[in-house]
Structures are given as C-alpha cells and as structure tokens.
Amino acid sequence: MNNDLNIQQYIEHYAHLVEQELPEAFPSEWYIPDPLKQSMLYSLMAGGKRLRPILLISAAEALGGNAEAALKMSCAVEMIHTYSLIHDDLPAMDNDDYRRGKLTNHKVFGEALAILAGDGLLTHAFHSIAQVAREFRLDAEQALSIVEELSAFSGARGMVGGQAADIQGEQGLTQLSELEYIHVRKTSDLIVFSLRAGGRIAGANERQLAALETFGHHIGLAFQIQDDILDLIGDEHKLGKPVKSDEKQHKVTYPYFIGIDESRRKMLELTEAGKEAIRTEIPDPRRLLQIADYLLLRDH
Amino acid sequence: MNNDLNIQQYIEHYAHLVEQELPEAFPSEWYIPDPLKQSMLYSLMAGGKRLRPILLISAAEALGGNAEAALKMSCAVEMIHTYSLIHDDLPAMDNDDYRRGKLTNHKVFGEALAILAGDGLLTHAFHSIAQVAREFRLDAEQALSIVEELSAFSGARGMVGGQAADIQGEQGLTQLSELEYIHVRKTSDLIVFSLRAGGRIAGANERQLAALETFGHHIGLAFQIQDDILDLIGDEHKLGKPVKSDEKQHKVTYPYFIGIDESRRKMLELTEAGKEAIRTEIPDPRRLLQIADYLLLRDH
Numbered sequence: 001m002n003n004d005l006n007i008q009q010y011i012e013h014y015a016h017l018v019e020q021e022l023p024e025a026f027p028s029e030w031y032i033p034d035p036l037k038q039s040m041l042y043s044l045m046a047g048g049k050r051l052r053p054i055l056l057i058s059a060a061e062a063l064g065g066n067a068e069a070a071l072k073m074s075c076a077v078e079m080i081h082t083y084s085l086i087h088d089d090l091p092a093m094d095n096d097d098y099r100r101g102k103l104t105n106h107k108v109f110g111e112a113l114a115i116l117a118g119d120g121l122l123t124h125a126f127h128s129i130a131q132v133a134r135e136f137r138l139d140a141e142q143a144l145s146i147v148e149e150l151s152a153f154s155g156a157r158g159m160v161g162g163q164a165a166d167i168q169g170e171q172g173l174t175q176l177s178e179l180e181y182i183h184v185r186k187t188s189d190l191i192v193f194s195l196r197a198g199g200r201i202a203g204a205n206e207r208q209l210a211a212l213e214t215f216g217h218h219i220g221l222a223f224q225i226q227d228d229i230l231d232l233i234g235d236e237h238k239l240g241k242p243v244k245s246d247e248k249q250h251k252v253t254y255p256y257f258i259g260i261d262e263s264r265r266k267m268l269e270l271t272e273a274g275k276e277a278i279r280t281e282i283p284d285p286r287r288l289l290q291i292a293d294y295l296l297l298r299d300h
Numbered sequence: 301m302n303n304d305l306n307i308q309q310y311i312e313h314y315a316h317l318v319e320q321e322l323p324e325a326f327p328s329e330w331y332i333p334d335p336l337k338q339s340m341l342y343s344l345m346a347g348g349k350r351l352r353p354i355l356l357i358s359a360a361e362a363l364g365g366n367a368e369a370a371l372k373m374s375c376a377v378e379m380i381h382t383y384s385l386i387h388d389d390l391p392a393m394d395n396d397d398y399r400r401g402k403l404t405n406h407k408v409f410g411e412a413l414a415i416l417a418g419d420g421l422l423t424h425a426f427h428s429i430a431q432v433a434r435e436f437r438l439d440a441e442q443a444l445s446i447v448e449e450l451s452a453f454s455g456a457r458g459m460v461g462g463q464a465a466d467i468q469g470e471q472g473l474t475q476l477s478e479l480e481y482i483h484v485r486k487t488s489d490l491i492v493f494s495l496r497a498g499g500r501i502a503g504a505n506e507r508q509l510a511a512l513e514t515f516g517h518h519i520g521l522a523f524q525i526q527d528d529i530l531d532l533i534g535d536e537h538k539l540g541k542p543v544k545s546d547e548k549q550h551k552v553t554y555p556y557f558i559g560i561d562e563s564r565r566k567m568l569e570l571t572e573a574g575k576e577a578i579r580t581e582i583p584d585p586r587r588l589l590q591i592a593d594y595l596l597l598r599d600h
Contacts, residue, residue, distance in 0.1 A: 030457040036464035040456065087419060092411035111392035115415065116464050119387060119422065123455035126426045130448035140440030147447050148430035155423035156340065157330040164336035164416050 007290040014057055015050040017071055018078065025075045025128055032120075039109040039117035043082050047100050051223075051295075052077045056194040058287045059212055062278075065202025069136035073146075073201060076128040077194045080154045083121040084190075086114050088163065125150065142200045153193035162186035169252065176257045180221070183254075187227075188220025195288075211281035218274030219292050222267045226298070228253035229263055234299060271296055307590040314357055315350040317371055318378065325375045325428055332420075339409040339417035343382050347400050351523075351595075352377045356494040358587045359512055362578075365502025369436035373446075373501060376428040377494045380454045383421040384490075386414050388463065425450065442500045453493035462486035473552045480521070483554075487527075488520025495588075511581035518574030519592050522567045526598070528553035529563055534599060571596060 005013060022044050026032065053074030060070035089096040089104040090111060096104050106114035126147060133143035152158060162185025165178070173179055195212040196204075204212070232255055254263040271292050278285045305313060322344050326332065353374030360370035389396040389404040390411060396404050406414035426447060433443030452458060462485025465478070473479050495512040496504075504512070532555055554563040571592050578585045 026456065031461075032456045033461050033464045033468065035468060036456055036461060083419075087415055090415065092415060112467050113464065115387055115390065115392060116460050116467075119383075119418070120456035120460045120464075122419065122422060123451050123460060126447055127451035127455065130444045130451070133444055134448075140444050144430045144433055144440050144443055144447075147426055147444075148434075151423050151427035151430070155427065156326065156332045156336055156420035160416050160420045160423060161331075161333050161336060164333045164413065164420075167412050167416075168333065168335060 007287070007294045010287060011049075011054055011291070011294065014054045014071075018050045018053045018057075018074055019045065021071055022075050022078060025079070025124065035109065035113055036116055036120060039105060039113045040120050042108060043086050043105045043117065044079065044121065046082075046102050048081075049298075050078065052081050052190055052194045055191060055216070055288070055291065056198040058291060059195045059198025060201045061198075062282050062284050062286075062288055063199055063202035063204050063208065064283065065198065066136055069132055069138065070198055070201050072135070073129060073132045073197060074194070076125040076132075076150065077190060077197070079121040079125040079128070080150065080159075081190060083118040083125075084154075084159060084163070086118040086121070090114060093163075093167065122154075138201065139203070142203070146197045146200050149193055149196055153189040158185055158189035158193075162189070173252045176254075179252055179254065179257065183221055183224040184217065187224040188217045191220040191223070192216035208281055211278045214277035215274040215288065215292070218270040218277070219295060222270040222274070222292075223295055225254045225263050225267045225270075226295070228255055229260060229267075230298075230300065232260065268296070307587070307594045310587060311349075311354055311591070311594065314354045314371075318350045318353045318357075318374055319345065321371055322375050322378060325379070325424065335409065335413055336416055336420060339405060339413045340420050342408060343386050343405045343417065344379065344421065346402050348381075349598075350378060352381055352490055352494040355491060355516070355588070355591065356498040358591060359495040359498025360501045361498075362582050362584050362586075362588055363499055363502035363504050363508065364583065365498065366436055369432055369438065370498055370501050372435070373429060373432045373497060374494070376425040376432075376450065377490065377497070379421040379425040379428070380450065380459075381490060383418040383425075384454075384459060384463070386418040386421070390414060393463075393467065422454075438501065439503070442503070446497045446500050449493055449496055453489040458485055458489035458493075462489070470551065476554075476557045479552055479554065479557065483521055483524040484517065487524040488517045491520040491523070492516035508581055511577045514577035515574045515588065515592070518570040518577070519595060522570040522574070522592075523595055525554045525563050525567045525570070526595070528555055529560060529567075530598075530600065532560065568596070 023041060026037070056074040056077055057067065057070045061067060085099060086105045088094050089099055090106055097107055098104060104114075105117060109117065129143060129146050129150065132138065133140060133146075154160065156164075162182050166182045166186060169178060169182060192213050195216040196209050199209050199212045231253065254266070258266070275289050275292050278288055282288065323341060326337070356374040356377055357367065357370045361367060385399060386405045388394050389399055390406055397407055398404060404414075405417060409417065429443060429446050429450065432438065433440060433446075454460065456464075462482050466482045466486060469478060469482060492513050495516040496509050499509050499512045531553065554566070558566070575589050575592050578588055582588065
C-alpha cells in the first residue's frame with residue numbers, strides 16, 4: 001500500500017491520518033472539563049509536521065508491522081511532543097507568543113490551563129500505549145518496553161533533561177559538546193523512541209532496534225542543526241516564527257560554534273551515517289531513507 | 301511481619317521504607333542534569349504522610365502480594381503526587397510559597413526548573429512501573445493495566461481534570477456536587493489508583509479491585525473534607541501552612557456549603573462506608589481498616 005506515492009505525498013497522507021486519529025485518543029465516555037479538553041486539543045491539532053508519528057509508522061511498516069496499531073500508537077508520541085512545546089513556550093521557559101503561526105497555548109487559555117494541558121497530554125500518552133496494546137493484542141512485554149522507553153527517552157534522562165540543560169545553558173555554553181547534548185536530548189531522543197516503538201510493534205530484534213536507534217540519533221541531530229540554520233537564514237513566514245530568535249535570546253547554536261557551511265556539512269554527514277545504519281539491517285528501509293533525504297530539503 | 305506494630309508505628313515504618321526507596325528510583329547509570337535532579341529530589345524528599353504509597357503497600361499485603369514489589373511500585377504514585385504538588389504550587393496556579401513548612405519548589409529552583417521537575421517526576425512514574433514489573437516478573441498484562449489506570453486516574457479524566465475544574469471553580473462554585481467532583485478527582489482518584497495497583501500486584505480479582513476502589517473513593521473524599529475542616533480550624537504550625545488560606549483565596553469548601561458539624565458527620569459516614577466495602581471482600585483488611593480510622597484522628 002502507498003507504494004505509488006512520492007515521499008511528499010506519503011508524508012502528507014500519514015500526517016492526515018494522524019490528524020484524524022488524534023482527537024479520538026481520549027475515550028468518548030470520559031468526562032474531561034471542557035476548558036482543559038479545548039486547551040489540549042488546541043495544541044494537539046495546531047498542525048506541525050507530525051514527523052515523530054510518521055517515523056513510528058514508517059519504522060513499523062519497514063519491518064512488516066501492523067499499520068493500524070502503529071497509527072494509533074503514533075498519537076502517543078505526538079502527545080508527548082505537543083506537551084513539550086506547550087511547556088517550553090510558557091513565560092517561565094522560552095516565553096513564546098507564537099508557535100507555527102498561531103498563538104501559543106498559554107496566550108489563548110492562560111498559564112494555569114496550559115500547564116495542566118501539558119500534564120494531561122503527557123499523562124495520556126501512556127494510556128494510549130496500553131490501549132493500543134490491548135486492542136491489537138500486542139505482546140504485553142513489548143508494550144511494557146515501549147512504556148519504559150517512552151519514559152526514559154522523554155523524561156529526566158532524555159527530553160526533559162535536555163530542556164533543563166538548555167535553560168541552564170542560556171547563561172552561556174562554551175563547548176559544542178554541551179550544545180550537542182541538548183540537541184540530542186531535546187530532539188533525537190523522541191525520534192529514537194518513535195523508531196524503536198514502531199520496530200517493537202513489528203517485533204523487531206535487538207539488532208534492528210539498535211539500527212533504528214542509530215538512524216534516529218543521527219537524523220534527529222541533523223534535524224536540530226538544520227533548525228539552528230533556518231533560524232539564522234530562514235523565511236519568517238514559512239517558519240511561523242521570527243528568524244534570528246535564537247540570536248535575540250542569546251541562544252548558542254551550531255553555526256555559532258562552527259559556522260553555517262560547516263554546520264551544513266555536518267548535517268549531511270549525519271544524515272548519510274543514519275541512512276547507512278538501516279540500509280541492510282531493516283527489511284524494507286525505503287520510506288525511512290526517503291524521509292531522511294526529505295528532511296534535508298525542508299525550509300521550515 | 302509487622303503484626304506487632306500499632307497503626308502509627310506501622311505507618312511510620314513504611315513511610316521510612318518509602319523514603320529510603322525514593323532516591324533509588326532513578327537508575328544510577330543515568331545522566332540527569334544536576335539542577336533538575338536536585339529539584340526533583342528536593343520535593344520528593346520533602347516529607348509528607350506518604351499516604352498513597354502506604355495504601356498501595358497495604359492493599360498488596362491485604363491480598364498476600366509481594367511486599368518488596370509493592371514498596372518499589374509505591375514510589376511511582378509518590379512521584380505523581382509530588383509532581384502534582386509542584387505544579388499546583390506554581391505562581392500561575394495556587395501561588396504558594398510554602399508546602400509542609402518548607403519553601404515550595406519554584407521558590408528554591410525557579411519556575412522553569414519547577415515545571416520541568418514536575419514533568420520529569422510524572423514521566424518517571426511510568427518507568428518505575430515497567431521496571432518493577434520486569435524485576436519481579438509480574439504478569440505483563442497486569443502491569444499494563446496498572447500503567448493504564450495510573451494514566452486514567454492521574455490524567456485529564458482524573459487528577460489533572462480535578463485541578464482544572466478547581467481553577468475554573470475559583471470564579472465561584474454554586475453547588476456541592478461541583479466541589480465533590482473536584483475533591484474526588486484531585487484526591488480520591490490517586491488513592492483509588494494506589495489501592496487498585498496494590499491489589500493488582502497481588503493478583504486481585506475484579507470484585508476485590510472494585511471493593512478497593514469503593515474504599516479508596518470514600519476515604520479519599522473523607523480525607524479531603526477533613527482538609528477543608530483543618531484549613532478552617534487547624535493548627536498552623538502542625539499544618540505547615542497558614543490556616544484559613546482557602547477562605548483568603550475565596551476557595552469554596554465543604555463547611556462553606558454544609559457547615560463544620562455536618563461536614564464532620566459526612567466524613568465519618570464516608571469512612572464507615574469505605575470500611576464496609578472491604579471488610580468481607582478482602583482477605584486480610586485489618587491494616588486498611590486501621591488506616592481509615594487513623595486518618596480521622598489526624599490534625600495536619
């Protein structure tokens with residue numbers, strides 16, 4: 001299925017399916033106070049590339065996993081990604097008024113609800129995993145490993161740790177390795193989780209999981225370096241946020257340390273190394289390889 | 301074991317064990333940025349009754365479950381409880397400077413780290429469940445149900461929903477049923493989770509889980525009504541926070557609707573009904589019954 005789509009159509013196809021699925025993630029019989037539900041859905045449905053869900057789905061596909069189970073589970077990772085954006089945008093954190101060209105959550109719903117919407121989305125991601133496991137009779141041990149890895153990659157050891165280091169770093173990073181730690185934790189870790197979870201749905205073995213992890217680690221860092229570059233030279237309209245915001249906020253970036261040309265070279269090198277890791281280890285890596293290339297071309 | 305302890309000694313014994321276990325919950329080989337780790341541990345180790353972990357342990361004991369597995373899993377519920385306090389205390393929420401007589405997390409570490417420490421603790425709770433399941437070879441289906449229930453009882457349908465309704469309600473609740481919704485979601489739900497999780501560790505059947513749930517629902521609401529009463533007439537020193545803070549914040553309470561005497565009667569009635577639910581259904585309910593009575597006597 002979907003073999004006749006080019007990579008852009010493939011990505012749009014799955015982004016659309018993910019967006020249809022996301023509002024269904026909360027059981028309809030649950031009572032959730034309306035302002036909280038509105039606040040969660042506002043950010044969940046505010047667009048974005050849906051990159052992490054698509055990677056989860058593509059990893060499952062690449063190993064012959066159940067596509068519907070992957071689609072439903074991919075909502076969990078988008079909830080985590082979305083909560084992290086809501087909390088990152090708060091006045092106490094990055095204090096951003098706009099995200100993807102729309103007002104940030106706290107600008108619309110107030111800070112208290114934005115904090116709670118983030119907490120609610122974060123918490124619900126784990127519910128989705130358990131539900132999908134039950135609905136599709138996934139191996140319960142695999143599902144528990146997915147729970148464990150989502151926590152590890154998105155929590156204090158992973159994404160949350162990266163955000164904490166980022167905040168501390170605003171007082172001034174002096175080494176590229178410190179910036180790389182932040183980028184890997186804030187961006188690669190959730191991408192790695194997505195790929196491994198897709199692999200686990202398909203019953204991947206340890207070697208295949210490791211290959212997906214290497215792929216994710218590398219393309220995640222490449223993605224973040226590109227973000228740094230786009231922030232310097234991108235198009236405000238396409239980005240949905242002002243350019244040079246990093247500079248204005250005195251955020252240190254990859255180009256700050258090694259220049260734009262060298263950053264670009266690094267980004268290409270990482271993408272190649274990532275692709276190499278899965279080329280032979282994964283049965284049908286075609287879509288994953290195409291996504292890695294596609295990401296290099298993005299302008300927002 | 302512990303049969304010769306009176307209930308106060310029993311509670312102190314387990315509170316102590318929980319406090320020894322909590323700092324071990326993060327794998328020692330993990331790198332976590334130090335300020336984030338300090339911030340999480342500051343609130344995790346800031347005392348408190350450890351009521352929810354103790355209820356989880358006692359429920360497991362009451363059904364003959366593995367006490368060590370219960371102890372380790374009880375850390376998960378304390379992480380959830382602690383994160384909720386950190387986020388509740390934030391300036392955008394209740395704006396509290398003190399908690400249990402100590403400065404609140406954001407007063408010590410700043411708002412950004414307090415938000416992240418909450419996120420980190422919330423996320424890690426799920427890791428603990430998966431780890432305990434693996435270490436003690438719990439049935440993976442039961443462990444997944446524990447994950448699912450922790451999410452449901454602490455998320456948008458449960459505790460987070462209660463907090464959202466509480467914030468909305470500050471503009472003025474007009475009915476006792478609205479207040480009860482908030483109390484049940486904010487307090488009973490996590491207590492119910494704790495009891496059911498303890499039951500699941502011990503392989504409880506559905507009838508037993510339902511009995512534990514009724515017990516938790518009732519004593520949770522009784523607990524919260526007592527909080528409302530203590531806030532009006534308690535001892536500031538013992539409470540570790542100013543009395544009449546609800547009144548000053550124009551928070552509506554149980555006594556506001558039905559007076560102190562009627563609130564007390566309701567509290568006793570709920571406790572009796574809760575005890576009744578488990579008296580015959582649970583093999584050895586002695587400690588749970590004692591805890592319910594003990595909670596009636598508390599002055600902070």
